[in-house]
Amino acid sequence: MSEVVQNEKVIVFQLKDEEYGVPIEHVGSIERIQEITRVPRAPRFVKGVMNLRGVITPIIDLRERFDLEQTAYTESTRIIIVTIGDKNVGMIVDAANDVVDVPQNQVEPSPEVVGSVNADYIRGVAKIDQRLLVLLNLDKVLTEEEFDHLSTVES
């Protein structure tokens, strides 16, 4: 094994009882929940838009996006502002409280699960100590194809 192990810094957040990670370089800031204006006829998981220091920022609800059951927002609910390409988007998560180094060799491809239609937004799973971290492929979380797919399923 080579001496140099590539580390990746990720922001860890909670959704339901699982922990997820997004690469720190994509994260612009972490905000408390604030007033969100609903956008009519937007995809289901788009909660609306928010005033982020003068910039209108679309907000998506990750619980809704991953088809988890809805809960009321709490004190620990956070919005993680991520930048992917030319898009700025906020993601509502249950809590965000950690930054960890993920050694590249600890990342395993996501397990093949039967009927995992949407699994392409999962880049891999990392095991650190006793924690399991689901690493997200942010592009896929937001992409238009996903949009279309979902909206057609809906209608």
Add this chain to the structure above:
Amino acid sequence: MESNQYLDIFIDESKENLQVVNDQLLNLEKDSTNLSIVDEIFRAAHTLKGMAATMGYEDLSDLTHKMENVLDGIRQEELSVTTDVMDVLLDSVEYLEDMITDISEGGSGAKEVEEIVSKLKTIESGEAVAEASSVETVNEPTSNNSFSIDQFERTVLQQAESDGQSIYQIRVALTEDCLLKVARVYMVFEVLEQNGEVIKSVPTVDELENEAFDQVFELILVSSEPAQDLQAKILKVSEVSQVDVEPFSLDSKEVEEDVEGEVAATIQTPESSSDTKEDSVESKKAVGNKTIRVNIDRLDALMNLFEEMVIDRGRLEQISDELDHNDLKGTVERISRISGDLQNIILTMRMVPIDQVFNRFPRMVRQLTRDLGKKIDMQIEGAETELDRTVIDEIGDPLVHLIRNAVDHGIETPDQRLETGKNEEGKLLLKAFHSGNHVFVQIKDDGKGINQDKVLAKAIENGVITQEQSTSLTSKQINELILESGFSTAQEVSDISGRGVGLDVVKSTIESLGGSIEIESELGQGTTFTIQLPLTLSIISVMLVVIENETYAIPLSSIIETAVIKKSEIMKAHNKEVIDFRGNIVPLVDLKEVFEVPSDHEVEDEFYSVVVVRKGDQMAGLVVDSFIGQQEIVLKGLGNYLSNIFAISGATILGNGEVALIVDSNALIK
């Protein structure tokens, strides 16, 4: 590489210089005897070449160099300005433009230039061979390493002297271990150009650029600054070891000039030439406006910060009202006033002259007329009219389309024109002007005008309108049929305007900018397209309305009136709710339904609040819960992520920091 930080500047300035070359070439074609124009082109091309070489874009500097040779030929009156020569020169400009675009997009600026270079060479040699001897003499002074002054330089110096400026001879020595000599030279020149005008350098600028010198170079500068200031300024450039600034006397050089027999012969006839030189010197001064380049992103950031401040200002006002403290109130009021002024300044900073869009049209029209065998005199008026940056960015394509249309379909061929008793040369006028809160852009041709019978026949044939409808249309409405989708009156599809997209694209683009387009046309006399555009897209007046708990903004520009109507006044037609609004039947659109506003109670109001909006001649009544009032708001996009939301054109931030969506009423009118 360190040159990266100069890349933006390089690109900006190259574009500017290229534009000058382009504009002046077109001027030259009209006025081919005016050699001061050639000088102008030459200067711009030369700067371009110098910068390209410094930045290491070989192809770019190479092509510019070949162009310069041809220009030099014209300047020396060895070449005459023929259409062929102009074609090749303009082609070269196009090549150069492509290269710079490539560079700005991160490319290397490399491009196959062989063909055009060889064309330039043919032109250059084709005529130059015949007068080889004079070419020789032109080149001679450059190899002469003393300060010999040619006639042109002499006149400039004389002119400067009589203006009370001083002439200096400056000797700059670079340190022995200087690595990037070219860069230092460039910086020295930059310093000097800020303080005066470099008339001549030894070695020549070309040689300096190619590092064909040791540690020392000399130059002549015209400046109004004192000598020691200049010296101090040049010494500020790193790796400059020594600077000598001495006054330069014209008389002392007279003897030397006489040695150069040929030049001296013409030296005593400066009467006519000094006039033109005077012009060029003056125009140079005029260019020296005090401006700085600011990245548009920074202006946007400034605007964002300012908007945040406006929102907080709103909060402050509220707090000071509650506390009822006199000093606090006074201060808050002052802040409000100052920030109002600030807003005006920031907005005007974002305004740019429409010239940025217009300046590419003359060449386009020239090319089109050549392709189509037409003769067109294009005039531009009001190019200095200012518009918000965002509008400028969008308006280019629609204008291209309309101009192509005018050239292709509007103006007839010279033969046809002569037959109908018109001047052989068609006229095309592009005009911009301010009026009220709008900017108007007109495209006017004196061509054949719109043939309404043909338009009607075609519209019916293509199913744009029905036979019955056709009888009730006004002549204005008939003209505007050509803006409907699926319309092209050209007999055969040409590649000029028949590109598969019709004028309907123009119309929808302009409408999406919050503008409108009108057509006036008289058969046989010509057509005028008038585009009305908002001054700015970033701040608009809106009517704020409430639907359940949500606030929406409707642009005032599309609102005709607001009304409260009784439920009993609503009628049904084709299963649609309509109202009788001042004699017109106006369909109602319930925004609550369109926007799927969640509603927890089902209260049937006796009165409807209706906002009557229009799109062209059509109207619709938008049903809302209540009106809040009129307000100036800052228009913002929803971001790239949510780009295609139905009937929402953007969003804005309200005084309380919340986001309100802006209704695109055009999308709601069918």
